[in-house]
Amino acid sequence: MNSILRKTAYQLHLWLGLTSGLIVVIMAVTGCILAFEKELKHALHPEKYFVKNIKKEKLQFSDLKLKAEQALPDSLKVSRVEISSDPSRSYAFRSLKMDNEALTYWGSYIHYYRVYVDPYTGKVLEVENAKNDFFEIVMDLHRRLLLGEKIGKTITGYSTLILAVMLFSGLVIWFPRKMNKKALKGMFMIKTSAKWKRVNYDMHNVLGFYAVIPLCLISYAALIWNFEDVDKWVKKTLNGKTKTEQKAKSTIPFEESSDKKNILNIVGDRVEKSLADKKSALISFPKTEEGTYYAEVTYGDKQYQNEQFNFDQYSGKILKHQSYKDKDIGNGTALRERNYDLHTGSIFGMTGRIVYLFAGMIAASLPITGFIIYLNRKKKKPKKKKVKILTLSN
Secondary structure (H helix, E strand, O other), X not given: OOHHHHHHHHHHHHHHHHHHHHHHHHHHHHHHHHOOHHHHHHHHOHHHHEOOOOOOOOOOHHHHHHHHHHHOXXXXXXXXXXXXXXXXXXXXXXXXXEOOOOOOHHHHEEEEXXXXXXXXXXXXXXXXXXXXXXXXXXXXXXXXXXXXXXHHHHHHHHHHHHHHHHHHHHHXXXXXXXXXXXHHHHHHOOOOOOOHHHHHHXXXXXXXXXXXXXXXXXXXXXXXXXXXXXXXXXXHHXXXXXXXXXXOOOOOOOOOOOOHHHHHHHHHHHHHHHOOOOOEEEEEOOOOOOOEEEEEEXXXXXXXXXXXXXXXXOOOOEEEEEEOOOOOOOHHHHXXXXXXXXXXXXXXXXXXXHHHHHHHHHHHHHHHHHXXXXXXXXXXXXXXXXXXXXXXXX
């Protein structure tokens, strides 16, 4: 391999690692905690996620929404609800308002509540101030370092970009100068019988190689979220000549409708029926006069496998329907829809999530083992010997 390329890759790897190491550790550790967030939540707090008695009929959707809003402080309104096809699950209503100009986590959330309601009785199981939820704090630490949308997201975004560069430069360094049987063994195996310095080096070198593919996929998905221009460019490039679909809008009637409750029930019933052979659904409520009821019905554990509906808020009519099975949505749009699953590993099923968990653990260790390698090499540098100048006297 070209020695200039190798030296350049080494310097990039070293200094970028020293610059972003701590942030990479934080993002990796928090990512590992969030890997099985839902499963942990359901196991730790079953009383709010599951109902005690399953009945034949659920209450009307409008009544459940009203129950949730009545439980909220300061006459707040709900903006979204999460529904499961599991008959033992509660409905989770959400009320959220953010300030993207804030500089801290606590300032970013003007309010954030979740209301868990029994769909059969209308009983409020719990009103949760989600700002204080452990996993919500961990999520914000993962995305924004608790430093708000402007500063925190910028730091984590560029740290992810640095991580991507380090992964590629690490591959260059990982490849040996001369290929032989000994070098080949050192590329893929940790020599556990060696001294701790060599073991530490092998852990950084070998484990880093094994984690490089999932970490590249994780980094790519994070870059798409953090850099809007990159997101648009990838989508536009891959979509090619595919026409961009128009955003659905509700038709504002000449006279104010007094049938909002019935329309909400129509939307709720339609989503409930579509859940029969699927897993879960999200319904977002209109935010503007032209806004729609947006529903996303997910088939299983892979979020991209879904159907999307837009309902007119004044009539309940379906304005737009899109399925992940549609062939005319464009490759760029299809890839963008898979971004969350690509980031979490769920695109590869449970095996992918477990592999990503181990990759995250390795990612958390790499800055530490790398820093130890740097310190060891720094100690090895020999001190420059002073050269004595001898003068000859006559």
